[in-house]
Amino acid sequence: MSLIITSSNDPKNSPQLQVDAPYQYRNNFGSGMSIPANSEIAVESVKINRQPTIDYEKGQVCNFWMGERLADNASFSESLSYIIPAVNTVDRSLAPDGFAEEFTEVIKTAYSVHPEIDTVNGVTMTPVADILGGFKGFRYNINQVGASATSVVPPSGSEKVLWGGVTYDGTTLTSVDGESYVQFQPEDALGGPMSLLDGVLKYNNFTSSSWTVGLSRPILNDAPAGDIGRQNLDLGVNEAGFAGLGPDEDQFFDFAVQSSGGLIKCYHSVPESDGAPHTEMREINYYQKADTALTKNNASNSSFATGSPLITSKVTAVEFRIQNEILTIVDQNGSFIVAPLFVGTSASYKDQVPKPVGQTCWKMYPTVSLWATGDDLDIVTYKCRTSSTIKKNIVPNTWNIKCMIHEDMKTIDVPLSEGGAIDKDNDDDYTTSVPWKGAFNWVQDVDFRSPNIRLIDELGVESTLSGHDYVRPYQGISGSSLASYEPLLIVGKTDKYTNTLTSLWQPNMADQLGMKPFSIAPLINSVSTTGATGGHASFLSAHRPSMSSEHSTFIRVPTLNHKTFNFGTGNPSKILFQVPRFDNAGTDSGALFFQNADKTYIDLNNMTDTMITDLDVQFVRKDEKFAKDLTGSSEVVFSVRNKK
Numbered sequence: 350m351s352l353i354i355t356s357s358n359d360p361k362n363s364p365q366l367q368v369d370a371p372y373q374y375r376n377n378f379g380s381g382m383s384i385p386a387n388s389e390i391a392v393e394s395v396k397i398n399r400q401p402t403i404d405y406e407k408g409q410v411c412n413f414w415m416g417e418r419l420a421d422n423a424s425f426s427e428s429l430s431y432i433i434p435a436v437n438t439v440d441r442s443l444a445p446d447g448f449a450e451e452f453t454e455v456i457k458t459a460y461s462v463h464p465e466i467d468t469v470n471g472v473t474m475t476p477v478a479d480i481l482g483g484f485k486g487f488r489y490n491i492n493q494v495g496a497s498a499t500s501v502v503p504p505s506g507s508e509k510v511l512w513g514g515v516t517y518d519g520t521t522l523t524s525v526d527g528e529s530y531v532q533f534q535p536e537d538a539l540g541g542p543m544s545l546l547d548g549v550l551k552y553n554n555f556t557s558s559s560w561t562v563g564l565s566r567p568i569l570n571d572a573p574a575g576d577i578g579r580q581n582l583d584l585g586v587n588e589a590g591f592a593g594l595g596p597d598e599d600q601f602f603d604f605a606v607q608s609s610g611g612l613i614k615c616y617h618s619v620p621e622s623d624g625a626p627h628t629e630m631r632e633i634n635y636y637q638k639a640d641t642a643l644t645k646n647n648a649s650n651s652s653f654a655t656g657s658p659l660i661t662s663k664v665t666a667v668e669f670r671i672q673n674e675i676l677t678i679v680d681q682n683g684s685f686i687v688a689p690l691f692v693g694t695s696a697s698y699k700d701q702v703p704k705p706v707g708q709t710c711w712k713m714y715p716t717v718s719l720w721a722t723g724d725d726l727d728i729v730t731y732k733c734r735t736s737s738t739i740k741k742n743i744v745p746n747t748w749n750i751k752c753m754i755h756e757d758m759k760t761i762d763v764p765l766s767e768g769g770a771i772d773k774d775n776d777d778d779y780t781t782s783v784p785w786k787g788a789f790n791w792v793q794d795v796d797f798r799s800p801n802i803r804l805i806d807e808l809g810v811e812s813t814l815s816g817h818d819y820v821r822p823y824q825g826i827s828g829s830s831l832a833s834y835e836p837l838l839i840v841g842k843t844d845k846y847t848n849t850l851t852s853l854w855q856p857n858m859a860d861q862l863g864m865k866p867f868s869i870a871p872l873i874n875s876v877s878t879t880g881a882t883g884g885h886a887s888f889l890s891a892h893r894p895s896m897s898s899e900h901s902t903f904i905r906v907p908t909l910n911h912k913t914f915n916f917g918t919g920n921p922s923k924i925l926f927q928v929p930r931f932d933n934a935g936t937d938s939g940a941l942f943f944q945n946a947d948k949t950y951i952d953l954n955n956m957t958d959t960m961i962t963d964l965d966v967q968f969v970r971k972d973e974k975f976a977k978d979l980t981g982s983s984e985v986v987f988s989v990r991n992k993k
Contacts, residue, residue: 352393353382353987355966371398371979372968384959384989390911391948392904392926393988397968398981401896401938402442403861405452407972411435411858412847413459414837415466416708417824418873419845427799427819429674429707431791432839432847433748435459442978445476445484445894460491461740462748463711464542464733465831467494468740477889486863486890489871491836493885495829498544498732503533503715507540511568515719520727521554524719530600532568533715533728536743537736542712544732545671546826550715551730553666553681555608560726561594561718562667563605563616564676566710567744592629595718602630603710604676604703606667606686607718613659615678615687617704620797628796634700635678635687647701649691652684659686668730673831674705674823689823705823709795712747752788835876836886841868863890896938902928902976904985905967910959911951917971925951925987928968940981952992 357374369375416430435458439451453474460466471492479485505519513529515522522531535541543550543564552562593599594607594616605616615633637647638656647654659680666681677688689702706713715728736742744750799819824833839846841859846869859865864872871888904926915922926949932941953959966985968976 350988350990351384353964353989354984355964355987356984357966357982370975371981371983372975372977373966374983375963375965377963379962381960381962384953384955384961385991386955386957386959387992388953388955388959388989389950389992390906390909390925390953391950391988392945393948393986394945394984395904395926395928395943395986396941396984397928397979398940398983399938399978400444400980402444402978403448403894403896404442404900404978405437405439405448405858405861406442406900406970407437407440407974409437409858409861410856411455411862412839412856413456414839414846415460415463415834417833418835418837423845424799425845425847427821429705429795429798429800431708431748431795433459433462434785434788442900442976445487445896449474449476449487456489456491457740460836461742461746462751464739465493465545466836467492467738469736469738471738471885484896485893487894489838489886489888489890491886493830494546494734494738495885497547497829498734500549500730500732501535501540501735502728502731503535504539507533507535509534509568513719520729521725522717522719522728523725524722527722528596529717529719530595531717531719532565533717534567534744535714535733538742539735540731541734541736541739541742542714542747543669543671544734545673545706545711545831546829547732548671549668549730549732551666551668551728552717552726553729554725554727555665556726557720557724558611558661559596559609559720560724561600561602561605561607561720562726563602563716564669564710564713565601565603565716566713566749567747568601568716569744569750592627594630596720600718602716603713604669604678605630605716606678608661608664611661613661613664613686615703618796619704619801626793626797631700633687633703637701643697643699644701645697647687647698650685650689650698650702651687653686671706672825673834674707675825676703676706678703692820692822704801707795707798707800709749709792712749714744749792751785752791830885838862838864838870839868840864840870841866843868845869860895863892863894865892865895867891900970900976901930903969903971903973904928905969905973906965906987907967908961908963908965910954912954913951915971915973918973922973924969924973948988950988950990950993953989 355376357371358369412435413433414430416428419428435455438455443451453472456474457468457472460472461468473490475488476484477486477488502519505517508515508517509532511530511532513524514526515524515529515531550564594602594605601618602616603618607614607616615635616630617633618628619631621627621629635647635651636653636655636658637644638654640646653659664680668679670677670679675689678686680686687703692698692702715731800821826832839856840862841857842855859867862870864870871886872891875888876886903924905923906925907923911923913922913924915924929943931937932943968979968983970976
């Protein structure tokens, strides 16, 4: 029997190289060591220094939510929000300060899909000490921008031509190639999505009597309806043959005003009433005057409830305004063409008010249809958010698009900004990370929620879809923040904020983030609203986060000829030993010593004597990635004997 003593260098005494870290090191025996034929090996003892860390390695999951806090009896289908998955970019164990720094970026990335969370300046996560100076948890701050946006009219070059041809000088948009369908997609510091806090988009100086203007979620490319370019919004066809807008009824908007035949009509995208899995552009009957069994005089929501649509010549400007869920359309005088000022406590006002602005419409951009060559109009006001408050302010960083295509997609031949198309079946174009796998139908799920289904009755015939009788008030603003909307961390399994579509990606971070046994953070009544403008969520960990690793650690020796099998990875392995979580004294962090009293010997598969000069020792997790929570110096003693 022989003993082989190995150790890493202490980084305090020598430079810590890649092959000389406490979790992977190489020892050299210059004269060589002969291992007799037919030998076997086992771990005799282990000495490591495991630093107390926050464990956030592969498999650790935290999701996020921005919306109303759901009551105990609330239905998931009645909400306009959906989970925001978080990609684990930390993927290792870290000390509290290092973990806070890196997890802050996870929070920022998640909430950057909402334009009113200040993910540049307003998100922090700070370790908090107790009165004795010991670590007791984290202070989380997730703040809204809290101030109205300034107007940044889309600059020249930000126009994305979906079809047709246009010129644009930074104010005036002109069609130069027949019918033209355009979306403005300013990015970075040049502009961004429309603000949801007193956002304004104003069009005027129409030179034609036929046009369509409005707002829409980002459209990536001119793809067939239902393909990736339309974000799974397949425009269906109803009994009348109508699905979209524009002269050929094939254009998508989330909200629109259209002038055609000398009349002004308003539209929004809502589910088809026959239960088909499609959306369609449905008219908003703002001019409804008569009281019927299913309608009300719309005078509470429009200044023009006269029974007939406005005449085009009476409208010289169209202005869209947004306050959280409330979208309002006004004319050049500031008179309400339509606004959900009063929805009512009954099923009335269906088809008479715009749909609420939900998660699929968090990021919307100016969208225009010019019907003929020479038609033009001006964009004179656009209150939007920019990279000054939005982390990674680019079009693909939108919840809708992430559900279809993860934003960290591989490079394609033609960039999206230049009209490139993405083939979701081509791995060279398309990639998605774990939390977004299965997210393809989430957009449709939100668009088919009860608050939207209640808006689709027509011609006195109620929708066949369940939920058409649901009535909820629209959430507006309170002070300088979004009323009733909270940023929530989903840290444990909950059926309230998730459904079967997300059941395979359940959060499990309550212990590490200091929220156990709760699944939602912050706890109700634990949010501090600070600042004069409000909208600043500040809360503490409910308890001290777990500072011990919940992952097993294994010793792997890749330089020897033994063979083991890791069914967790589905591959052969070189693992020799599982390091216990607790040492012989019952301690799980700091300097730890393990004496292996019941050794398991592994065959070295050497039919003849074997000479070795180098020995690699590695500490890994079950997925065979390095256990980087080790520090200082590591020591492993091996026992080699003749095979029994």
